[in-house]
Amino acid sequence: MIPPTEKVIREENAIILDYLPYGYSTDQGAMKQAIAQGLGISHLTLLELIPKKDVHLQPHQEVYIGEGKRDEIHHIKGKIEHDKLTSTAEKELKHAVVAAVSKDETRFVEFFNKAAPLSMRMHQLELLPGLGKKHMWEVINERKGKPFLSFEDLKARVKLLPDPKQIVVKRIMSEIQGKEKYQIFVK
Structure with missing residues (x-):
């Protein structure tokens, strides 16, 4: 549970860094699900996102992840650390940061x-x-x-x-x- 003094930070939009249609290769089991790694635009937070079924995402694509109706993203799995990024996401990160700063x-x-x-x-x-x-x-x-x-x-x-x-x-x-x-x- 979040302490009452700590404000919850919510992102509205994210830039996709990497999209894994079959999930992480290290995940075990038959219930693998598609996953995307993204950068929140307003607070520059690294996020793990679960896309909706039959939705394919591209790097540098901007997606809505706010409270309202989402078209591409089913839910946000949570924040991730920099060392958990895939190599593709790590390469795309600087370009996404430059885009966020320019915007x-x-x-x-x-x-x-x-x-x-x-x-x-x-x-x-x-x-x-x-x-x-x-x-x-x-x-x-x-x-x-x-x-x-x-x-x-x-x-x-x-x-x-x-x-x-x-x-x-x-x-x-x-x-x-x-x-x-x-x-x-x-x-």
């Missing part, structure tokens, strides 16, 4: 506009790969005048900043793989 660019640009200090010595912006103290202060000073509107705007206004979209993608990949202490984007 919801305003959310990730908003992070640069609203990032706050974590402690006296550390800022949320410093958690991004390739951003140190100098870039952090440049971003903070630039956003005081006018908030950033896009990744291109961010790159144009902050000198020598590595590609912000790639920075966010790297951080998300690192969080999905379980390498990070703080979860900024992945829930």
Whole structure:
């Protein structure tokens, strides 16, 4: 049972990473069922999905997994860890993350506009790969005048900043793989 203080995170849509029409090869027994591995778009959660009968899914296909009537997915089996992904799903993961970041660019640009200090010595912006103290202060000073509107705007206004979209993608990949202490984007 979920403790009352913990909020349940629900995904509405997912990007299919891999579809196994006969289930995992390691599963035993005659009751094997089709399974799909996907990435939730809003919270970037790795999920195991059970498709409906006679539905064939393709990698990079976007499917609805919310509370309403689902066309392709019967039910969500649950969250999975990165090390449980198939090799195909692992290869498709970065492409899916790039697609999710591109689709919801305003959310990730908003992070640069609203990032706050974590402690006296550390800022949320410093958690991004390739951003140190100098870039952090440049971003903070630039956003005081006018908030950033896009990744291109961010790159144009902050000198020598590595590609912000790639920075966010790297951080998300690192969080999905379980390498990070703080979860900024992945829930």
